[in-house]
Amino acid sequence: MRKATELRAYITEANPYLRRDPEKLHVFIDAGAVAAVATASLSHEYAYTLNLVIEDFAGDPGSIMVPILAWLRVHQPDVLENPEKRKQAIAFEVEIITNDTFDLSIKLQLTERIIARLDPAGERIDITHAQEPSHPDLFPDPSAPARSVCRDGEEIGILPYPGWAIER
Template identity: 30%
Template sequence: MKKLESLREYLLSSPLSIEPDDLLTFAEQGQVISYRGEQNNHFELSYLANIIITDFAGRAEEVAYLTLEWMKLNQPTYDQEALEFEVDILSQSAVDLSLRLKLSEVVKVDIKADGIHLKSCVGPDLTEILIPNQEQAANE
């Protein structure tokens, strides 16, 4: 789940001063989507990422903005309504914030003499890996 790891690192390195222990990350409602064929063993992981920031003293809008910026680079095909949130107000200066967004990533499978090699590919458009055209398949 490279994208979930990437989003976590992105938020931790942001100017929001989020502590690692206050940032919880989960993949929920996961699906493995198979495009297997004669020339292709690759598959796609699709899941609902749930990011929870506990005892957050900043503004929820800042987290939403940064998450949308990350999505623009890492999940550019996202829907306009792709980011959902919940806020639990703890006090006048702190909230628990939960963000949910749909993510997907391709896992490329290479079968070689020394074993099976899996590589998470997280580029913006990976359909050519999942469903290679006939010309690509002939060259593999």
């Protein structure tokens, strides 16, 4: 699942704790399903719950959530644009480990559209991941540097280059 891999890399780059210890981030795909229709095309869509688990975290949850929201704006914009999807798109659970640390589980509802096309010679089926609809008016200048995520003036993370608009 491409989005799981991309989000893992993005979150790891965005958060200082995960940059130092990337093995503290675990990624699971739960409740996956394939939607396809009985047509000549073999195109389909994966729908699944992506579960991000961060162990022994002592940081501000905003240093994780803000980059996730920025990533979703580019890679799964429908979950932020649709009021019904928005209600269930992001869920989280916390297990308090000590006075200073906790395990954080964030569950995201994601989809990936796969386009399957017969090549012109009719010899093979080529599959590609469909791009999400682009909303350039929502994003700052893509040549801008990474942006800091701050709480009370202190940097707690970054939105990796180029800020909101993540290149694929």
